Amino acid sequence: MEExxxxxxxxxxxxxxxxxxxVFGYPGGQIMPVYDRHCDYAAQVRHILVRHEQGAIHxxxxxxxxxxxxxxxxxxxxxxxxxxxxGIADAMTDSTPVVVITGQVPCAALGTDAFQEADVIGLTxxxxxxxxxxxxxxxxxxxxxxxxxxxRTGRPGPVVLDFTKDAQTGMTEFKYEPCRFxxxxxxxxxxxxQMIEKxxxxxxxxxxxxxxxxxxxxISGAEKELAAFLEKGDIPAGSTLLGxxxxxxxxxxxxxxxxMHGNVAPNILTNVCDVLVAVGMRFDDRVTGTVSTxxxxxxxxxxxxxxxxxxxxxxxxxALRGDAxxxxxxxxxxxxxxxxxxxxxxxxxxxAVEKEKVINPEVHPGKGLLKMGxxxxxxxxxxxxxxxxxxxxxxxxxxxxxxxxFTSPRSFLSSGGLGTMGFGLPAAIGAKVADPARPVCLxxxxxxxxxxxxxxxxxMQDGIGVKMVLLNNNWLGNVRQWQELFFKERxxxxxxxxxxxxxxxxxxxxxxxxxxGRAGLKEGIREMLSGDGPFLxxxxxxxEGVVMPMIPPGKGxxxxxxxxxxxxx
Amino acid sequence: xxNEIKEYTVIIYTENEIGLLSQISNVFTRRSLSIWxxxxxxxxxxxxxxxxxxxxxxxRKVRExxxxxxxxxxxxxVFFYTDDKIVYRELAxxxxxxDRFLGCNDIEGLLSRHGARxxxxxxxxxxxxxxxxxxxxxxxxxxxxxFEILQFIRSGRIAVSRAVQEPVFKFLEKREKxxxxxxx
Ligand SMILES: Cc1ncc(C[n+]2csc(CCOP(=O)(O)OP(=O)(O)O)c2C)c(N)n1
Numbered sequence: 001m002e003e004x005x006x007x008x009x010x011x012x013x014x015x016x017x018x019x020x021x022x023v024f025g026y027p028g029g030q031i032m033p034v035y036d037r038h039c040d041y042a043a044q045v046r047h048i049l050v051r052h053e054q055g056a057i058h059x060x061x062x063x064x065x066x067x068x069x070x071x072x073x074x075x076x077x078x079x080x081x082x083x084x085x086x087g088i089a090d091a092m093t094d095s096t097p098v099v100v101i102t103g104q105v106p107c108a109a110l111g112t113d114a115f116q117e118a119d120v121i122g123l124t125x126x127x128x129x130x131x132x133x134x135x136x137x138x139x140x141x142x143x144x145x146x147x148x149x150x151x152r153t154g155r156p157g158p159v160v161l162d163f164t165k166d167a168q169t170g171m172t173e174f175k176y177e178p179c180r181f182x183x184x185x186x187x188x189x190x191x192x193x194q195m196i197e198k199x200x201x202x203x204x205x206x207x208x209x210x211x212x213x214x215x216x217x218x219i220s221g222a223e224k225e226l227a228a229f230l231e232k233g234d235i236p237a238g239s240t241l242l243g244x245x246x247x248x249x250x251x252x253x254x255x256x257x258x259x260m261h262g263n264v265a266p267n268i269l270t271n272v273c274d275v276l277v278a279v280g281m282r283f284d285d286r287v288t289g290t291v292s293t294x295x296x297x298x299x300x301x302x303x304x305x306x307x308x309x310x311x312x313x314x315x316x317x318x319a320l321r322g323d324a325x326x327x328x329x330x331x332x333x334x335x336x337x338x339x340x341x342x343x344x345x346x347x348x349x350x351x352a353v354e355k356e357k358v359i360n361p362e363v364h365p366g367k368g369l370l371k372m373g374x375x376x377x378x379x380x381x382x383x384x385x386x387x388x389x390x391x392x393x394x395x396x397x398x399x400x401x402x403x404x405x406f407t408s409p410r411s412f413l414s415s416g417g418l419g420t421m422g423f424g425l426p427a428a429i430g431a432k433v434a435d436p437a438r439p440v441c442l443x444x445x446x447x448x449x450x451x452x453x454x455x456x457x458x459x460m461q462d463g464i465g466v467k468m469v470l471l472n473n474n475w476l477g478n479v480r481q482w483q484e485l486f487f488k489e490r491x492x493x494x495x496x497x498x499x500x501x502x503x504x505x506x507x508x509x510x511x512x513x514x515x516x517g518r519a520g521l522k523e524g525i526r527e528m529l530s531g532d533g534p535f536l537x538x539x540x541x542x543x544e545g546v547v548m549p550m551i552p553p554g555k556g557x558x559x560x561x562x563x564x565x566x567x568x569x
Numbered sequence: 570x571x572n573e574i575k576e577y578t579v580i581i582y583t584e585n586e587i588g589l590l591s592q593i594s595n596v597f598t599r600r601s602l603s604i605w606x607x608x609x610x611x612x613x614x615x616x617x618x619x620x621x622x623x624x625x626x627x628x629r630k631v632r633e634x635x636x637x638x639x640x641x642x643x644x645x646x647v648f649f650y651t652d653d654k655i656v657y658r659e660l661a662x663x664x665x666x667x668d669r670f671l672g673c674n675d676i677e678g679l680l681s682r683h684g685a686r687x688x689x690x691x692x693x694x695x696x697x698x699x700x701x702x703x704x705x706x707x708x709x710x711x712x713x714x715x716f717e718i719l720q721f722i723r724s725g726r727i728a729v730s731r732a733v734q735e736p737v738f739k740f741l742e743k744r745e746k747x748x749x750x751x752x753x
Binding site for chain 2: 121122125126129130131150180181182183184185306307308311312
């Protein structure tokens with residue numbers, strides 16, 4: 001007979017068997033046995049102690065999206081568990097593999113409103129891909145194996161293991177077997193031969209095909225296949241927010257970002273193409289604008305691994321349920337090579353207009369106060385497009401998305417579907433832990449940074465070298481912009497009095513610099529990027545900047561504002 | 570018609586996992602689809618459970634809900650049908666006072682006209698059972714009312730599709746093959 005070990009040991013050994021080398025967490029009463037046993041596994045699994053559980057889950061999300069492997073979170077019951085709920089919801093909408101382990105009261109106390117008991121299974125069911133309460137130590141290996149299999153396969157997502165104290169302390173034999181099959185779960189669907197054939201026929205006949213792609217390309221590792229597909233068919237393409245960096249910014253057929261604050265060209269092309277190929281994206285309303293006028297003229301080919309996304313918003317002519325990498329390769333192989341010169345240049349006018357009316361004034365204002373776009377552009381220049389760009393939510397996010405440049409995949413990290421302020425700082429920590437060799441640059445607003453500012457402590461303790469660029473405008477800028485444009489300039493609760501962020505950074509031993517002019521910016525960027533350690537660059541930007549272009553809510557994607565009084569035509 | 574609202578029977582096969590029922594009903598409430606009836610139980614296949622829900626909505630909305638439910642890891646398969654594609658029944662139980670009931674002169678006739686039968690009779694009360702459509706069990710209710718109905722209960726709908734074979738079992742066979750393939 002095998003020797004028996006505690007459930008807590010079984011947990012650590014299971015995690016190690018899954019290849020886990022980093023856990024983000026925060027201890028507490030109902031998870032103490034697991035923490036106690038960590039002392040014996042610390043050499044194999046690094047534990048990063050955050051300052052708030054929300055920080056743990058966003059860090060794990062950042063880690064997962066850069067590494068392409070599940071991030072792991074370990075927290076206590078009750079408040080520890082409820083503090084990670086936002087991150088679980090965020091990971092669910094953004095298809096991020098995370099395994100969240102929450103402590104839970106002993107089985108006998110379940111349902112009694114015991115101290116620090118929360119109904120974690122009930123709370124997280126609608127926002128997790130799978131959850132399970134472990135009540136007996138014998139279930140641990142099975143549950144962990146299943147959790148990792150579910151988190152990382154198919155359309156990835158968060159899973160929650162609610163780990164009762166009995167299971168942590170009970171004794172069990174231990175034998176680990178990875179999960180490879182669940183009969184009710186099909187993570188690797190393949191489209192039928194007829195559907196592929198139908199898609200190829202549509203593509204071959206297309207005169208003005210256009211491609212929109214999302215994070216599915218990154219998740220599936222289909223960057224090369226996407227590029228080959230576009231090249232063979234001479235098909236221009238636009239990216240969703242989360243698809244950014246799947247193609248290098250300089251890729252000749254890349255037309256920029258689609259959606260509300262995307263580039264003019266890809267939005268316009270979407271509404272004039274004859275065949276629209278959507279790859280690994282889900283037609284979020286920030287992408288489609290008014291659905292009833294979205295790509296009405298086009299026949300849509302939709303490739304996604306998640307059946308429930310096919311036809312959910314846009315009814316496709318051909319739905320290809322499968323992995324982007326495999327499906328793109330199949331289509332590329334079978335379709336005819338094409339030269340679509342006239343069509344692939346349809347963007348030129350859009351680009352010229354956007355450049356003149358929006359980009360140049362934002363990136364090269366030359367005089368006046370610093371602009372957000374200008375700061376992002378200078379950092380892209382200084383890092384030669386090689387940094388991992390992380391954003392928070394708001395104007396800083398849109399500006400970072402618009403003006404960053406990318407040269408390799410998995411270089412952009414942002415909370416897309418949920419738009420969670422406070423995501424950026426901890427996600428940047430996770431990204432840096434996942435890939436310490438690359439520079440990680442965070443763009444964050446003065447609102448968002450204060451939502452997870454406590455993670456300065458984590459940066460300090462673990463010496464995590466994230467470069468934080470605070471785009472400081474003394475407003476909740478994104479909301480202020482909407483108030484300016486759609487609420488008659490009634491600025492309700494968006495003005496913020498800010499602390500001295502340099503002093504806060506100093507308190508944590510993080511070098512910082514505050515800049516408000518062009519000379520200072522240049523010098524500040526140089527200083528920030530000169531070492532490997534963390535740095536806070538507090539950039540005072542124009543207070544009332546607006547992100548343009550903008551497709552206002554309720555409008556179609558061809559109705560694009562270039563400024564508050566000018567529309568694209 | 571795309572926007573036509575119809576009655577649908579959603580038949581869900583699941584692994585026996587606690588918590589699934591609430592997850593499933595959540596999918597309906599989130600899309601403001603009302604659940605008119607629900608019944609749940611074990612199937613003849615070990616470990617496979619069945620949940621049958623009657624709802625009303627557009628085909629698109631019901632399909633969306635079905636797909637969201639099927640997406641849950643422990644849900645095996647979901648089907649949805651309009652009434653013409655299934656054979657379905659509900660079960661109703663009526664409890665009435667035995668004295669009053671025996672006072673009626675055509676009990677036999679009444680019960681046989683409705684295809685109902687007595688499942689228990691004692692000195693205090695009599696329980697009558699009837700299966701059928703809602704309108705039918707309701708019609709019997711109307712007739713029994715004169716005997717003073719002490720309790721009445723109607724089950725959720727259960728249904729079988731008009732397809733010859735139960736498609737979920739074909740699916741499970743296929744999956745079993747896939748499992749064997751993998752373990753080879
Ligand atoms: C947790 C959370 N609360 C509220 C919002 C709504 N919201 C979106 S953007 C924004 C303003 C962000 O301001 P700031 O962080 O200063 O960034 P800026 O837009 O100025 O770049 C707000 C309040 C949100 N997205 N997330």
